[in-house]
Amino acid sequence: MGRGTNLPRVGDFNQRVVLDRIRRADDGVSRVELAASTGLSLQTISNIVSRLLARRLVVEGERRVEGRGKPRTMLHLDPRGAYALGVHVDPVVVTAVLTDLDGEVVSRRALATPAGPDALVAAVADGVRELLADAGVDRADVLGLGVAAPGPIDMPSGRVIHPPLLDGWVDVPLRDALADATGLEVLLEKDVTAAMVAELWRGNRMRQGTSLFFYTGFGVGAAVAHDGEVFAGTSRNAGEIGHLIVDSDGPRCSCGNRGCIGRCAAPDTLVDEAVETGILPASTARSTPAELDAALTEVCRLAAAGRPAAERVLRTSARRVARGITIVADLLDAGVVVFGGPSWARLAPVYVPVVRAELAAHATLREMHPVEVLGSAVGDDVGAVGAASLVLDDAFAPRPSGLVGRTGAVLP
Ligand SMILES: [Zn+2]
The missing domain is CATH 3.30.420.40 (ATPase, nucleotide binding domain)
Known part of the structure; x- marks a missing residue:
């Protein structure tokens, strides 16, 4: 977390530092505490707080007595500012x-x-x-x-x-x-x-150390954060892991290889396998993204209802994805893996235990620290x-x- 500076040319940065401290203080924070924690002078803090109050980004709350000093007014974020x-x-x-x-x-x-x-x-x-x-x-x-x-x-x-x-x-x-x-x-x-x-804005789970977000939808992708900052890459496109090969006997990918992680988790792969193995009827509509999405929902519903063949299709996909996640988690020394995206809620019941087991059994760094596997704190949206x-x-x-x-x- 950044500390403030009293240089006038970065006044806007100071304002962000102060607002961030107020935002993260669940029980409110006083001007004196802000000065102590940012290294800014009390006068600078007072000026910044006046601007934030005028903009309705911050509100004054209760007065609290701390030690022998006079009561201090607590400052809170105004979420509707x-x-x-x-x-x-x-x-x-x-x-x-x-x-x-x-x-x-x-x-x-x-x-x-x-x-x-x-x-x-x-x-x-x-x-x-x-x-x-x-x-x-x-x-x-x-x-x-x-x-x-x-x-x-x-x-x-x-x-x-x-x-x-x-x-x-x-x-x-x-x-x-x-x-x-x-x-x-x-x-x-x-x-x-x-x-x-x-995830970083809403939760604190990924604010320390290295974390990986794995996105599942029509494509897959990853994002990496370290100490609360997203790793961007040279062209700010880091995380294109779709062609990481996780099963050399897996489904054929548009890139010419077999078993790319993106293919192994794609709705059309899962739906095609479900049709080939008779889980879904051959007449299942699957030519548009919306039809594929509906068919994927049906495969997941059948798996949740206890159809072993449907569960097998998802489990195979989960094992392949888990292999890729393990490689990437080891590469990054990640302590947290968070899953999310449009397909996630449906895949989670099968995927989560498989990914946890794979990381616990095969991650090289499992001896150094556990790798937590979590679903998005934000949800489907x-x-x-x-x-x-x-x-x-x-x-x-x-x-x-x-x-x-x-x-x-x-x-x-
Ligand atoms: Zn590929």
């Missing part, structure tokens, strides 16, 4: 949320993914208007719009390159198109990176909440420069 919008673009569903400063969802909309980028941009612009109207939130109180999309993404230009299973999406300037359509500042990130930012968290993180996280490439300043 500002809002962020987040949109998750997935092949099946587009989810949009409005969150408060705590990252809590205030309003939510979801719709079947429109065909083609132009229709999607128009639908998102409508969705933003509806979310604000639903919540009765003034547009002026919205810090910006975060967008989570399948990677890889050309970050400097904000272009989505060639997402899997999104027809007509080739080299789409999504960030600028959405900024034009909504009039909002737009931040674009890979879905898995956005999900990791949401982790992509959309993650997108909104990009905005919160960019506006408020105390670091000299934000994680994400920016279209402009957010916090005046």
